[in-house]
Amino acid sequence: MAKRGDRARGTAGSALGSLDFALDRGSPVPLYHQLAQQLEAAIEHGALAPGNLLGNEVDLSVRLGLSRPTVRQAIQSLVDKGLLVRRRGVGTQVVHSQVRRPLELSSLYDDLEEAGQAPTTEVVRHEVVPASCDVAAALGVQEGCEVTVLGRVRRTHDRPLALLCNYVPVCLLDLDNARLAATGLYRIMRSAGITLHSAHQTVGARAATAQEAARLDEREGAALLTMQRTAYDDTGRPVEYGTHIYRASRYSFDFQLLVRP
Structure with missing residues (x-):
């Protein structure tokens, strides 16, 4: 011993x-x-x-x-x-290391790629829908106005990590499934000349529904981290509203806290 x-x-x-x-x-x-x-x-x-x-x-x-x-x-x-x-x-x-991600305005795809986590994406939804009250408020449009909704499963090392749901103004980007599967949304925005400047983000937690558990290879009721984010470009225009869920067993947020003077 x-x-x-x-x-x-x-x-x-x-x-x-x-x-x-x-x-x-x-x-x-x-x-x-x-x-x-x-x-x-x-x-x-x-x-x-x-x-x-x-x-x-x-x-x-x-x-x-x-x-x-x-x-x-x-x-x-x-x-x-x-x-x-x-x-x-x-x-x-x-199997893998847990993904620890800093709370800053960055793309999950870019962060995973830089960390050598071999990210892949499955596009499970891509359509134009009327904006709900919450989506309209986040994007600064009228309720019922058409917006593009994107649903994607992000994987690392072929195992599900996150279920991403993003809403963007319908005329903001020219999006296709092949490109969405090959890279991150923020990288697509940057290539279209959009300069991301800031975001408002809320982090929480809850239990997985049966549908979410099936998507994420978890059991129903498993712990999930949640994140809602509205991102703005350098003109102050809202360009994206995201509601994401992450497997708590594989993902965590890192905070750096400073003492208030």
């Missing part, structure tokens, strides 16, 4: 072979939680990449000098977060 201050090193034959784990038996933090935190950090920083195998629980307990229940509990906590998956006959495999 690893002693206070000991470092457990994985052996060859798994992705843990080159990693050190500092496990402190004298700490009030349980060993399983220490191991889970360090595995999660390795995944987040790319030391453990999607597809890497960790081996099975018996092998891991021997390699790391820990009891099998301790290793099982650590792995289960990351399975519950969606970072690891158990595969029969294969062992434990890294």
